[in-house]
Amino acid sequence: MPMFETLDLADSVSSCPQRQITTVAPQALTLFNSDFTQQQSRAFASRLRRDAGDDTERQISLAWRLALCREPTMTERIKVREFLATESLDELCRVVLNLNEFVYPE
Amino acid sequence: MARFIPNRTPCGRTRREFLWQAGGGFAGLALADLLHAEQQNMSPxxxxxxxxxxxxxxxxxxxxxxxxxxxxxxxxxxxxxxxxxxxxxxxxxxxxxxxxxxxxxxxxxxxxxxxxxxxxxxxxxxxxxxxxxxxxxxxxxxxxxxxxxxxxxxxxxxxxxxxxxxxxxxxxxxxxxxxxxxxxxxxxxxxxxxxxxxxxxxxxxxxxxxxxxxxxxxxxxxLLDLATPPGTTDRTQRTSLDLLKALNEQHLLQRPDHSELAARIESYELAFRMQSEAADVVDLSRETTETKDMYGINNPVxxxxxxxxxxxxxxxxxxxxxxxxxxxxxxxxxxxxxxxxxxxxxxxxxxxxxxxxxxxxxxxxxxxxxxxxxxxxxxxxxxxxxxxxxxxxxxxxxxxxxxxxxxxxxxxxxxxxxxxxxxxxxxxxxxxxxxxxxxxxxxxxxxxxxxxxxxxxxxxxxxxxxxxxxxxxxxxx
Structure with a gap:
């Protein structure tokens, strides 16, 4: 429900010919800070550890393939490698689940 | 499992990227650069x-x-x-x-x-x-x-x-x-x-x-989820947002005509700043009792x-x-x-x-x-x-x-x-x-x-x- 609410759940008392499209900061807060996102990031990270093992490069590749259906570019790989030097894999998964490329279907 | 994933990057770029680069050419590159500059310097x-x-x-x-x-x-x-x-x-x-x-x-x-x-x-x-x-x-x-x-x-x-x-x-x-x-x-x-x-x-x-x-x-x-998740330091929150922003901006470069994508990048930045500012706005604890009474906050009606x-x-x-x-x-x-x-x-x-x-x-x-x-x-x-x-x-x-x-x-x-x-x-x-x-x-x-x-x-x-x-x-x- 919180996710629906912030993403403009249609009003249940009147007909809704067209769903609203909005892009506001509260959606970012929910998608970035919510319990649900935390939980999904942890689950995503455990899957990466399970299927790709401890190898960082393999983890990055698998994360990109699972979430974005493609391999990471070299620039992306460098940035993510740097990130993982100080931050956790769970944290990387939280970022991936918030990427525009993941959130918006093409 | 990996075999179900289609290869969407022929010649090292996505179909969308290929069309953009082939069709947009120099004008597109110039536009992308302009939009990028504008976005860096000026919030809407x-x-x-x-x-x-x-x-x-x-x-x-x-x-x-x-x-x-x-x-x-x-x-x-x-x-x-x-x-x-x-x-x-x-x-x-x-x-x-x-x-x-x-x-x-x-x-x-x-x-x-x-x-x-x-x-x-x-x-x-x-x-x-x-x-x-x-x-x-x-x-x-x-x-x-x-x-x-x-x-x-x-x-x-x-x-x-x-x-x-x-x-x-x-x-x-x-x-x-x-x-x-x-x-x-x-x-x-x-x-x-x-x-x-x-x-x-x-x-x-x-x-x-x-x-x-x-x-x-x-x-x-x-606002829902205004606070940084428990156990996440402010520094981690900022580092993660920086990575998100950097990756999203690269993604936007290939799609400069999508104001939605730019707005979404901006929305994360605003969200981060709002984490402190919005929480403060609605924190009425420092308002005096006289003020709260005047507004009728202590009366359920x-x-x-x-x-x-x-x-x-x-x-x-x-x-x-x-x-x-x-x-x-x-x-x-x-x-x-x-x-x-x-x-x-x-x-x-x-x-x-x-x-x-x-x-x-x-x-x-x-x-x-x-x-x-x-x-x-x-x-x-x-x-x-x-x-x-x-x-x-x-x-x-x-x-x-x-x-x-x-x-x-x-x-x-x-x-x-x-x-x-x-x-x-x-x-x-x-x-x-x-x-x-x-x-x-x-x-x-x-x-x-x-x-x-x-x-x-x-x-x-x-x-x-x-x-x-x-x-x-x-x-x-």
Missing amino acids: LAEKPPHFAAKAKHCVFLFMNGGPSQVDTFDPKPELDKHDGQPYKGDAKVGSNGRAIGHLMKSPFAFTKHGESGLEISSLFPHTALHADDLCVIRSMHADTAAHASGCLQMNTGSIFIGRPSVGAWLSYGLGTVNQNLPSFVVMTDPRGGPIGSASNWSAGYMPAAFQGTLFRSVGSP TADFGRKCLITRRLIQRGVRFIQLYSGGGHIEDTWDGHNDCITNHQTHAAETDKPIGALITDLKRSGLWDETLLVWGGEFGRTPTSEGIDKPGRDHDWHGFSMWLAGAGVKGGQAIGATDELGFKAVEDRCHVSDLHATILHLMGLDHTRLTYPHLGLNQRLTGVEQRHVVNKALT
Whole structure:
């Protein structure tokens, strides 16, 4: 429900010919800070550890393939490698689940 | 499992990237660079100069959702008292949706003169009435529609159709905002529900999404998930947002025509800044007991609207451009839509809002914000001077004539402008269309409604539409 609410759940008392499209900061807060996102990031990270093992490069590749259906570019790989030097894999998964490329279907 | 993943990167780029690069060529590269530069240097909400010196820097729209009755609030009608209980014989089209039409029904609420100006206000608003000399009541409002959904849309966007930018979006577009850590346009709805059409009432329509209203929840934390998750340090939060931004910006470079993507990047930055600033705005713990009592926060009847009004004052102090508060949400009697029993309905909703509104005016005056703030009070239309059905104290919709008031910066208070006919059905003197009201709001905020345009569908669109509209000059100081 919180996710629906912030993403403009249609009003249940009147007909809704067209769903609203909005892009506001509260959606970012929910998608970035919510319990649900935390939980999904942890689950995503455990899957990466399970299927790709401890190898960082393999983890990055698998994360990109699972979430974005493609391999990471070299620039992306460098940035993510740097990130993982100080931050956790769970944290990387939280970022991936918030990427525009993941959130918006093409 | 990996074998199910299609290879979407022939020659090292996605299909979309290939088409963009092949088709867009040099022009595309130049455009991407320009857009990138623009995005780096200027937020769409950066402060912009008005067309002329503005009287008001902030606008608060107190939206009485459902349509308050003019003859019970700000438009006394002695003739209606005289003809109470008689059938209506005039020519105004009465009622909506084929609802039963009853007899003329006088107001049960006594009107008295208030302040030095002697402005007449009904007994529903004793606290607002203390500021009678500041109010400019427009008794000759009229709208184009009998229905709530289209009426709310018209009052908010100037059009009875969905998809147009709201007043708050036009102000954000025209003026930007001084505080980049809070949204420029905040909406607070009633705990009983939003207005019909919800987000379309504070939409940016065809404008970039950055100009739309941000909804603050009325109960609990104003925004869901405002706090950084437990166990995540601020430093990690920032590092993660930096990575997200960097990756999203690379993604945007290949899709520079998507304002949604840019708006979403911006929304994360704003969200991060809001984490501290918004939490502070709604933290009323440092307000004095005297202030909280004045707003009625300790009384369950006024607590919700009082809290919203106090948060409004705090938002204004922090430079927020446009704030809209809704009284009434959901349907019929939960809003000002007194079809069944307008008397009890209006007593309920007036009791919930009057004291907080009076307190807001007092508080703005004593904190020095009154001279830069414009207040607008009213709903999407008014109510019929007849009852809805015989011997039933309800009133139906009346969009031919109703009352609203303006107060604050640049507004000449202590006066009533325009008039409805002797029974209060229809605006007859100094008629003020909803779009004339919009032109006046823009004027007070330093914008010329004919010059504030946004290109869409081959037309330089205006909030006030293509017809001739006029600023209500009598309302100005």
